[in-house]
Structure formats: structure tokens, C-alpha cells
Amino acid sequence: EIVLTQSPGTLSLSPGDRATLSCRASESISKTYLAWYQQKPGQAPRLLIFGASRRATGVPDRFSGSGSGTDFTLTISGLEPDDFAVYYCQQYSSSLTFGPGTKVDIK
Amino acid sequence: QVQLEESGPGLMKPSETLSLTCTVSGVSVSSQSSYYWTWIRQPPGKGLEWIGYIHYSGSTNYNPSLKSRVTISLDTSKNQFSLRLSSVTAADTAVYYCARGYYDYRHGMDVWGHGSTVIVSS
Numbered sequence: 001e002i003v004l005t006q007s008p009g010t011l012s013l014s015p016g017d018r019a020t021l022s023c024r025a026s027e028s029i030s031k032t033y034l035a036w037y038q039q040k041p042g043q044a045p046r047l048l049i050f051g052a053s054r055r056a057t058g059v060p061d062r063f064s065g066s067g068s069g070t071d072f073t074l075t076i077s078g079l080e081p082d083d084f085a086v087y088y089c090q091q092y093s094s095s096l097t098f099g100p101g102t103k104v105d106i107k
Numbered sequence: 108q109v110q111l112e113e114s115g116p117g118l119m120k121p122s123e124t125l126s127l128t129c130t131v132s133g134v135s136v137s138s139q140s141s142y143y144w145t146w147i148r149q150p151p152g153k154g155l156e157w158i159g160y161i162h163y164s165g166s167t168n169y170n171p172s173l174k175s176r177v178t179i180s181l182d183t184s185k186n187q188f189s190l191r192l193s194s195v196t197a198a199d200t201a202v203y204y205c206a207r208g209y210y211d212y213r214h215g216m217d218v219w220g221h222g223s224t225v226i227v228s229s
Binding site: 039051056092094097098101 | 212220
């Protein structure tokens with residue numbers, strides 16, 4: 001099973017700041033099957049990025065994804081108040097796994 | 108507009124079998140497309156755990172850690188898919204989500220239900 005590690009566990013930032021979230025896989029994965037989700041308290045996750053760098057429908061362009069192999073990054077350029085949430089990366093090979101999440105909170 | 112809605116028992120006792128249903132609207136579960144009808148769960152205060160999926164063809168794929176206890180099935184007449192998890196324990200207490208995996212997960216899970224809380228307690 002491929003294990004995903006996310007860092008940092010918590011990111012304390014101010015509105016307008018740039019957020020850089022890391023997702024590392026225990027072995028090389030196809031970027032085709034790397035996705036990012038946002039989850040707010042009491043809500044279901046929301047798909048942000050699929051295929052490592054493709055924005056889902058309706059996702060603002062301040063969200064961007066990059067990476068390949070074992071290292072992937074989600075960047076939020078200019079945090080809006082609505083962006084403070086938990087972010088999960090997810091991969092699918094023969095089995096699907098999520099990272100433990102990065103919480104982006106207000107500094 | 109595609110929508111998913113979970114329904115389930117809420118409260119269960121240890122050793123019972125959990126049954127959850129996801130009702131799908133806006134698309135047919137038997138649509139000959141690359142949708143993976145998926146179950147995911149989230150224990151209180153913790154992260155997301157994939158349980159498994161079913162494809163319209165009937166093929167399934169389960170999390171190896173749950174495989175011995177899990178069955179996911181389709182009911183095309185009701186446009187639903189269901190989860191059965193046997194021999195539940197307190198560790199199965201979680202919010203259970205159904206979701207649509209799109210294009211064999213290459214486009215991620217793009218539609219989610221609101222979640223159904225299941226508490227296992229004696």
C-alpha cells in the first residue's frame with residue numbers, strides 16, 4: 001500500500017499569504033491519479049485538483065497543483081478567509097489512500 | 108446536477124452488520140461510463156479512509172484492511188449503491204460518505220454526499 005505523508009501538519013497563516021502544502025508518497029506514483037481535496041468542519045470533502053495539476057470545475061485559479069514521482073505540492077496564492085480548512089492529498093494505484101491532512105488555520 | 112445522499116442506521120451495537128445506502132440522482136448508476144461508486148469514512152477527529160468502490164459492470168475493489176468484512180453492491184432499479192460492513196466494533200464509528208469517482212479516479216472524486224454518522228456502542 002502506498003503511504004502518503006503531508007507536511008506541515010498545521011500551517012498558520014494570514015489572509016493574503018501564500019500557502020504551500022506538501023504531499024510525499026512512499027513510492028513513485030502516476031501524477032494522473034493524484035488529487036487534492038479541501039474539507040471544512042461538518043462538511044464533505046471538495047475536490048480541488050486532479051491529475052496533480054488540473055483544477056476541478058469551479059475551483060478558483062489561486063489554487064494550483066504541481067509535482068511528480070513522489071513529491072507533490074498544493075499552492076494557494078493569496079489566502080481568502082474561505083480557504084482556512086483541512087487539505088488532503090489522495091492517490092490511486094491498485095488501492096486508494098489519503099494523506100493525513102494539513103490544517104490551514106488563521107494566524 | 109448529480110447528487111448523492113447517504114442513509115443509514117445511526118446507532119448500532121457491536122457485532123452487528125452495518126448497512127448504508129447511497130441514493131444517486133442526476134445520473135444512472137448503470138451508466139456505461141467510468142464511474143467508480145465509492146464509499147469513504149472518517150472517524151471522529153481523524154482523516155479519510157477509502158472503503159471501496161463498485162463499477163456499473165459489477166466489478167469491485169476494496170481496501171485490503173477491510174476486505175474481509177465489506178460488500179458493496181448496486182441496485183440499478185432504485186439507482187442506488189450500498190455498503191455492508193459486518194462485525195462492527197467501536198472502531199467503525201465514523202461519518203460514512205458516498206462519492207463518485209470519475210473516469211477511473213483519474214478525475215478524482217468529484218461528487219460527494221453529505222455523510223451519514225454511524226455510532227457503534229453497546
